[in-house]
Amino acid sequence: MSTNAAAAVHVPSSLVNRLTEELGRRWHAGERPLVEEYLERYPELASQPEAAAELIYEELCLRQEHGVSAAADDVLKRFPRWRPQLQILLECHRLLAGEPVQPQFPELGERLGDFQLLAELGRGAHGRVFLAAQATLADRPVVLKVTPCHGQEYLSLARLQHTHIVPLYSMQDDRSRDLRVLCMPYFGGATLASILAALRGLPPAQRTGQDIVETLKKAQTAAPLPLSVEGPACQFLARASYTRAIGWIGACLADALAYTHERGLVHLDLKPSNVLWAADGQPMLLDLHLARGPIPAGAAPPNWLGGTPVYMAPEHRLALDAVRAGVRVPVGVDGRADIYSLGLLLCEALGGSPPPSRAAADWLRQHNPLVTVGLADVVDKCLANDPEERYAKAADLAGDLRRHLADLPLTGVGNRSFIERWRKWRRRRPFAPLFVGLGLIVVVSAGLVPYYIRHEVNQARTALDNAKAHVQRHEYGAARDACDRGLALLADVPFQHDLAEELRVQMQLVERLRAARKLHEFVDRVRVLFGADGQPVAELRAVETECRLYWDRRDQIAECLGALPGAEEEQVKIDRLDLAILWTDLRVRLADKNRVVAVRREVLEVLAEAEALFGPSCVLDCERHAHATALGIASAPPLSERQPRTAWEHYAVGRALLHGGELEAAAAQFDRAADLEPQALWPNFFKGKCAHRRGFYEDAVLAFTACLVLAPQSDWCACNRGLAYDALGQPDRALRDYDCALERNPLSAPAALNRGILHSRAQRFTRALDDFQRAFQNGADPVLVYFNSALAYLGQNDRIAALASVNEVLKHDPHHEQARHLAAALQSKP
Numbered sequence: 119m120s121t122n123a124a125a126a127v128h129v130p131s132s133l134v135n136r137l138t139e140e141l142g143r144r145w146h147a148g149e150r151p152l153v154e155e156y157l158e159r160y161p162e163l164a165s166q167p168e169a170a171a172e173l174i175y176e177e178l179c180l181r182q183e184h185g186v187s188a189a190a191d192d193v194l195k196r197f198p199r200w201r202p203q204l205q206i207l208l209e210c211h212r213l214l215a216g217e218p219v220q221p222q223f224p225e226l227g228e229r230l231g232d233f234q235l236l237a238e239l240g241r242g243a244h245g246r247v248f249l250a251a252q253a254t255l256a257d258r259p260v261v262l263k264v265t266p267c268h269g270q271e272y273l274s275l276a277r278l279q280h281t282h283i284v285p286l287y288s289m290q291d292d293r294s295r296d297l298r299v300l301c302m303p304y305f306g307g308a309t310l311a312s313i314l315a316a317l318r319g320l321p322p323a324q325r326t327g328q329d330i331v332e333t334l335k336k337a338q339t340a341a342p343l344p345l346s347v348e349g350p351a352c353q354f355l356a357r358a359s360y361t362r363a364i365g366w367i368g369a370c371l372a373d374a375l376a377y378t379h380e381r382g383l384v385h386l387d388l389k390p391s392n393v394l395w396a397a398d399g400q401p402m403l404l405d406l407h408l409a410r411g412p413i414p415a416g417a418a419p420p421n422w423l424g425g426t427p428v429y430m431a432p433e434h435r436l437a438l439d440a441v442r443a444g445v446r447v448p449v450g451v452d453g454r455a456d457i458y459s460l461g462l463l464l465c466e467a468l469g470g471s472p473p474p475s476r477a478a479a480d481w482l483r484q485h486n487p488l489v490t491v492g493l494a495d496v497v498d499k500c501l502a503n504d505p506e507e508r509y510a511k512a513a514d515l516a517g518d519l520r521r522h523l524a525d526l527p528l529t530g531v532g533n534r535s536f537i538e539r540w541r542k543w544r545r546r547r548p549f550a551p552l553f554v555g556l557g558l559i560v561v562v563s564a565g566l567v568p569y570y571i572r573h574e575v576n577q578a579r580t581a582l583d584n585a586k587a588h589v590q591r592h593e594y595g596a597a598r599d600a601c602d603r604g605l606a607l608l609a610d611v612p613f614q615h616d617l618a619e620e621l622r623v624q625m626q627l628v629e630r631l632r633a634a635r636k637l638h639e640f641v642d643r644v645r646v647l648f649g650a651d652g653q654p655v656a657e658l659r660a661v662e663t664e665c666r667l668y669w670d671r672r673d674q675i676a677e678c679l680g681a682l683p684g685a686e687e688e689q690v691k692i693d694r695l696d697l698a699i700l701w702t703d704l705r706v707r708l709a710d711k712n713r714v715v716a717v718r719r720e721v722l723e724v725l726a727e728a729e730a731l732f733g734p735s736c737v738l739d740c741e742r743h744a745h746a747t748a749l750g751i752a753s754a755p756p757l758s759e760r761q762p763r764t765a766w767e768h769y770a771v772g773r774a775l776l777h778g779g780e781l782e783a784a785a786a787q788f789d790r791a792a793d794l795e796p797q798a799l800w801p802n803f804f805k806g807k808c809a810h811r812r813g814f815y816e817d818a819v820l821a822f823t824a825c826l827v828l829a830p831q832s833d834w835c836a837c838n839r840g841l842a843y844d845a846l847g848q849p850d851r852a853l854r855d856y857d858c859a860l861e862r863n864p865l866s867a868p869a870a871l872n873r874g875i876l877h878s879r880a881q882r883f884t885r886a887l888d889d890f891q892r893a894f895q896n897g898a899d900p901v902l903v904y905f906n907s908a909l910a911y912l913g914q915n916d917r918i919a920a921l922a923s924v925n926e927v928l929k930h931d932p933h934h935e936q937a938r939h940l941a942a943a944l945q946s947k948p
Contacts, residue, residue, distance in 0.1 A: 133160070133918060134169045138176045153177050154196070160922040167203045174200075175207055222295040223264060224248075230299060231290055233262055237342035249304060249342050259304040259343050260287065267291050267298045277381055282374035283403045284394060306345035306397030308337035309404075310367070311390035314467060322470045322486040327358035331399070338397055351399030361488050364467045365519050367393075367401040371460055372516035374403045379453035379512055383409045386451075388459035389429040390466065412452035413437055416865055418895070419447060428472065431458035432503050445660045446865070454505040457512055461500025468497070491535040492528050499531050506595070534606035574611050578604040578621065585624050594632045601625040630680045634690050637675070640664070641693045644700045645800060646834050648773070649807055650868065655708070656897055662708055665701035669724070672731070691732060692766050698728040699741055699770070703777070706745075718745050736760040737770040744778060762787065765795035769804060776808050784808050799828045803835065810842055818842035833863035840872060849876055867898035871906070878910045886910045901931045908940060917944055 137156055153173045157163055163170050174197060194201055223246055224230050226238060233250040234257075240247045245265035251257040279285055287301040316333045317325055331352055338344045355363050371393065378385060387408040394402045408424045419441040425434055433449040440447045466472045469485040479498035482489045496518050502508045509515040509530055518530045525542035527533050581604030588597035604621045608614050647661055668675065672694070679690055702721040709717040725742050729735065739760065762768045772787030785808045791801035806821030822839035829835055840855030853876055859869035874889030887910050894903045908923035921944045927937040 133916070134163075134172055137173060141173065141176055142180060159926060160918070161925065162918055162922070167200045170197070170200060171203050171207055174204065222297065224297075230262065230264075231292070233260065233299075233301070235262070239342075252301075261302045261304050263300040263302065265298050265300070267293060267296050277383070278378060278406070280374050280377045282370045282401060283377070283406075304343065304345075305394060305400075305402065306338055306341060306343070307334060307395045309391050310393040310395055310401070310463070310467070312337065313395055314390055318470070322360065322468060323488050325360035327355040327360060327363040329360065330363055330395075331356050334395060334397060334399070345397035347397050347399070349398035349400075353399075355399050359488065361468060361486070361490070361493065362523060364464060365493060365523055367395075367467075368460065368464045369516045369519035369523065370401045371403065371463075372457075372512045372519060375453065375456050375460065375512035376516060378403075378406075378409070379456070382411050384412055384451065384453055385409050385456050385459075386423075386425050386434065387429075388456055388463065389426050390463055393463070413447050413450060415447060415450040416863070417447050417450075418865070419443075419445065429459045429462050431455035431505070433505060434458075443660075445656050448660070448664075450505075452505070453512060454508045454510070457500050457508050457515055458502075458505075460512075460515070461497050461508075464497050465501065468493075473501075490522075490538050492531065492533060492538055493522055495531040495534070496522065496528065532602040532606035534602070534609045571611055574607050575614055575617065578607040578611075578614070578617055581607065582617070582621055582624060585621075585628065589624075589628060589631065592631075592635070594628050594635065597628045598625065598632075601628060626680070627682075630678070630682055631686060633675075633678050634682060634686055634693075637668075637679075637697075638689060638693050640668070641697050641700070644697065644704070646832075648700055648703065649804060650834060658704060658708055662701065662704045665697060665704060668697055669701055695728060695732045695735065695737070696766075696770065698724060699737065702741070702745075715749065718749050721745050722749075734760065735767070736762050737767055737774070740771050740774045744774060762790075765791045765798055765801060768794065769798070769801040772801075772808070773804055776804060776811070781808060781812050785812065797828065799825060802828065803838075806838060806842070810838070810845065813845075815842050815845040819846065831862055833859040833866045833869060836862065837866060837869045837872065840869070844872070844876065849880065852876060865896050867893045867896035870896060871898045871902060874910075875906055878906060878913065881913060883910045883913045901927055901934060904930070905934070905937055908937070912940075912944075920944060 137160070141151060141153075141156070153170070156173055157170065163173070174193065178193060194204055197204060224235055226235050226248075228235050230250070232254050233248075233252055235248045235250050236259075237249040238246060239249055239261065245263060248262045248264065250260055250262045252260050284302055284305070287303065289301070290299045291297070292299065313330060313333050316336070317329060320329065331347060334352070335347045338347055354366070358366070371388075375385065375388070383406070385403065385406060385408070387405060388403075392403065392405045394404050396402055410420070410423075413420060413423075419437075423438055423441045425438065427435065430438070431451075431454070433451050434455045436449050437447045437451045462472055465482060468489050469482050471485075473481045479491075479494040482494045482497060483491070496515070500508055500515065509518070514530055518528050521528055525545045527539065527542070533539050581600045585597045585600035585604070588594070588600060601621050601624050605618060605625070608618045608621070644661055644665060647658060675694075681687070682690060702724050705717050705721060706714065722742060722745055725738055725745070729738050732738075762771050768787045768791035772784045772791065775781075775784035775787060785805070788801055788805035788808055791798065792805055795801065802821050802824045806818045806825065809815070809817035809821060819839060819842045822835055822842060825832070825835040826839065836855045836859040840852040840859065843849075843852035843855060853873065856869045856873035856876065859866050860873070863869070870889045870893035874886045874893060877883070877889060878886035887907060890903050890907045890910065894900065904923045904926040908920045908927065911917075911920035911923060921941065924937050924941045924944065927934050928941060931937070
């Protein structure tokens, strides 16, 4: 469309209102869209400066509301063609709301509202911390945190009122100086980081609780307003050993985290410098400016995520990488990430420095022999790489730390040291040794020691039997716990090396089985993508990268998996072989057009390596033949004379035939696979896909119904059955399946897109457009989203919005025939 033609287009106020509402909705949802995006989607806005200026002004207000830079000069530079109109608009905005100013931080001795600034306690890149006196309340000492007027840290802190969290007294904004003043109580003391730094010259095994008290006193001597170091907590610390003092601070901080987590917040920046050890000896959490709600696995990347890398849990680091890459968060981040950070903090405090590796328990006891086996195991459990292996809740960790302090048996870890259990029992019963000594004579004479040993051995055998039973039921977490219990029971029992070795072998088997399950779950995710249509490219690329990492680490994975029982061994071989096949297919699908030939050649090399690893296979022959034929290699390997024998081979060959368009041959292979293993998910799933493509929609419904029985929580099975019902002319059933898919996975782009198409056909255009927007945000193909949006707008008689959507289709795919015809029709009619 020419510029002159664009100038003749009238932009209705309804469109401008709808776009400003959408802009506001997206900003409040955490997105940060720019007006330029809307100018690209609706080029007709360029013909009316007033309409464009209204959107620009809305963005300016939203920026100021959310604390994002919104300088007038930046606005004028971004939109130079509307400079005169924008200058008038910005001047009016300045007069009405005041021109934004740079923060003007106060100086010492200055009065800030009700507060007289006495001393500067610290400063950072975005704020300063002062000690002040509050005049209207008898000059009570308070801490003022002064920052620019943006962000909502104080809202997180204001919700929390706990003994071990520094509370917020009040908040005031000084808009004229762009300052936000947060008022908090002054507790004196020092951060845990400064205390550990002061103790660094003293080996951890030689420290005492009294050393902590003396360090607090020295910190108070140097403080601008010294406070007395006294109180019940200080008295406890002065009498306690260093390990008990650190165990106690860990329990207090775990209590504070449990309170925070119960209110839907995760701290995400727990480290020694964010822990205040107050002058009265109480530890308190500081700095909740990064606190936010949990991030579920598969969620779209949050707008911003921070933290301190040294103290981050592994899943927190992965989420941060996902934010930087703009892809979905692969692993959920919840309160267990804070438990990991607290474990690192305890490890550093007890051992003198952060552990260099995952083996926290062994490292701790080497660096501080006074750390008991039980306490080391508690810290080690906090530092598990897998969140499932950590304490489920901070309250559980606090409970175990308090049980340790009270000399009680621990519940979250195995009490594997008989000597420690004996010492705890003796401390709980200080007069017991006398009676035990007398009783031993009776016990020995009566032969009860052998009875006790037999009892421990029988319990250990029971634990081994339970572990084997759990393995049979694929309950690997429970099996591992049973092995732990058995080994703990035998820790101090003599002459039971064979049984202990049997338990260790069972434990190794359980760990290998757990690794095999993780591999199988990942390969199943890739299988879903292989059989799905319209998956977001970003998600495909992320999975391709994961596949590459798995393939590059194939030797380490094989070593980790080791020897497994027959059925599991065969499944691992299938999964590893399928991983190579699916990864190579993903590489070709995602390759640039000018790189396809090179990628196919690399793929042939990978498949040759797979054959060397796993042996000859008719499936590999089929895949190599397809790639070689696509390359036009004259010596392309002919299809193998080896015929598929197992259910997996029939299914995998059928999958390749389906991919190559040989539908009848593929259907025969899927039928044979389903006959051999009727309860197998993937033969039934691809049988349904093949039936759908052949036009046998009833057969497709039956196949996908079988899949839903086998995988009742799968959104992709429900989505595919919805497609089959739609093709059968049963839109109500299709709609129920799409609803079900989105309930199970709100991020399903195909389900949102297909449901939107159904709504559009039923003339529920508003619902349809909402679903198309959801599909777009979840990464659906923009061409499909924009084209179907154009049809929905046309159904609403919004020709301008329809034309804008069609133009977006042509921007992504200039050769889209339907879009070209629709664009011509929209442009030719008034």
